[in-house]
Amino acid sequence: MQIREMEEAAEVLRISTVKAENCMQCGKCSAACPAGARMDILPHRFVWELMNGRVSLLAKSGTLWQCLSCFACSARCPRGVDPARLIEAVRLTVIRRQGANSINVDELPQVIDENMPQQAIVSALRKYNK
Amino acid sequence: MVYNYYPGCTLSTKAKKLDIYARAAAKALGFELAELKEWQCCGAVYPLAQDAIGERLAAARSLAAAEDGKLVTLCSACHHVLKRVNADMAANGEICAKVNAYLGEEETYHGQTEVWHYLEILKREIGFDEIARRVKNPLTGRKIGAYYGCLLLRPAGVMQFDDAENPGILEDFIAALGATPIIYDYRNECCGGYLTLTDKQATGEMVGRVIASARQKGVAELITACPLCSYNLEVNALGTEMPVHYFTELLAEALGLKEEETACR
Numbered sequence: 001m002q003i004r005e006m007e008e009a010a011e012v013l014r015i016s017t018v019k020a021e022n023c024m025q026c027g028k029c030s031a032a033c034p035a036g037a038r039m040d041i042l043p044h045r046f047v048w049e050l051m052n053g054r055v056s057l058l059a060k061s062g063t064l065w066q067c068l069s070c071f072a073c074s075a076r077c078p079r080g081v082d083p084a085r086l087i088e089a090v091r092l093t094v095i096r097r098q099g100a101n102s103i104n105v106d107e108l109p110q111v112i113d114e115n116m117p118q119q120a121i122v123s124a125l126r127k128y129n130k
Numbered sequence: 131m132v133y134n135y136y137p138g139c140t141l142s143t144k145a146k147k148l149d150i151y152a153r154a155a156a157k158a159l160g161f162e163l164a165e166l167k168e169w170q171c172c173g174a175v176y177p178l179a180q181d182a183i184g185e186r187l188a189a190a191r192s193l194a195a196a197e198d199g200k201l202v203t204l205c206s207a208c209h210h211v212l213k214r215v216n217a218d219m220a221a222n223g224e225i226c227a228k229v230n231a232y233l234g235e236e237e238t239y240h241g242q243t244e245v246w247h248y249l250e251i252l253k254r255e256i257g258f259d260e261i262a263r264r265v266k267n268p269l270t271g272r273k274i275g276a277y278y279g280c281l282l283l284r285p286a287g288v289m290q291f292d293d294a295e296n297p298g299i300l301e302d303f304i305a306a307l308g309a310t311p312i313i314y315d316y317r318n319e320c321c322g323g324y325l326t327l328t329d330k331q332a333t334g335e336m337v338g339r340v341i342a343s344a345r346q347k348g349v350a351e352l353i354t355a356c357p358l359c360s361y362n363l364e365v366n367a368l369g370t371e372m373p374v375h376y377f378t379e380l381l382a383e384a385l386g387l388k389e390e391e392t393a394c395r
Binding site for chain 2: 014015016017034035038065066068069070071072074075084085088089092102103108111112113115116117118119120121122123124126127128
């Protein structure tokens with residue numbers, strides 16, 4: 001199981017193209033994150049857990065659905081690590097499985113009002129569903 | 131001068147004002163936006179993973195369709211996606227090869243098109259000094275805050291739009307129209323984006339902080355280039371509110387086009 005998880009972590013790192021080993025755990029990404037207050041695993045911790053192969057823990061994390069890809073973490077990292085790409089890569093390992101979509105499209109009409117731009121709907125479906 | 135123009139899905143429906151005033155102002159300033167004949171939705175979010183090829187195809191098709199020069203955008207999300215996919219096509223060999231294999235066109239596309247935001251045309255091709263000279267109704271005395279959000283600025287290396295931490299292009303634009311630009315803390319923080327669908331409370335808190343920060347510095351109205359920022363600021367802000375306009379609306383107003391345009395419709 002441990003070996004399998006390390007392989008999964010290696011795949012996540014590969015598709016993210018991020019050099020996570022450069023992370024020095026300074027926490028600047030987490031301090032910059034506007035959604036951090038609602039994350040169970042903060043961005044710097046997310047990088048740490050991934051470096052230690054704990055993909056199954058991260059796959060269950062609420063952080064996947066709170067990250068907005070605003071790239072504040074990536075912009076402010078002093079070591080060129082890009083936490084937003086790592087979070088996206090783990091999110092993809094989750095939603096790329098059959099039946100793992102995060103948004104139930106049948107319920108969408110209830111939350112869409114007449115002024116909501118298409119951009120919101122397309123973005124959310126790209127991030128949460130496959 | 132005629133530029134290829136990519137409006138994107140939202141500008142022909144929920145964000146018509148962003149589009150209509152941009153076209154009217156362009157005409158008054160001596161250039162034309164020629165809409166691409168066949169554009170597709172850009173996907174709204176840039177696909178971050180190296181193996182997300184399918185998600186890059188629509189953007190690549192539009193970029194390739196505008197191969198003879200510049201492609202102008204207005205929506206922050208479209209601009210972000212097109213600019214970053216274009217950078218991939220120019221510098222990421224694996225992505226470029228796989229996207230071209232899917233597209234199956236005779237001529238391969240490798241990032242030749244230049245992606246320009248409308249604001250960049252105003253600044254670099256027309257010039258804010260020239261715009262200031264063309265202003266008929268100066269917006270004197272209005273205290274306006276520029277809301278940049280995330281997508282125009284970051285990542286700075288690819289977007290090359292402005293200083294990502296201390297931008298000035300929108301403030302220069304506001305000043306050119308005769309108004310007073312006000313700098314406030316949260317002008318380049320996230321609006322909460324697509325969380326409006328899944329966690330409205332979170333979005334509300336984020337835009338609430340943006341507006342509170344603007345108000346504290348004396349801002350009376352905000353301008354943006356992004357339909358989703360505009361929606362979140364107007365609809366979701368918790369415990370506060372502030373008028374929000376597209377930057378093109380302000381431009382049309384200062385150029386004396388707003389009344390004309392409204393009368394036409």
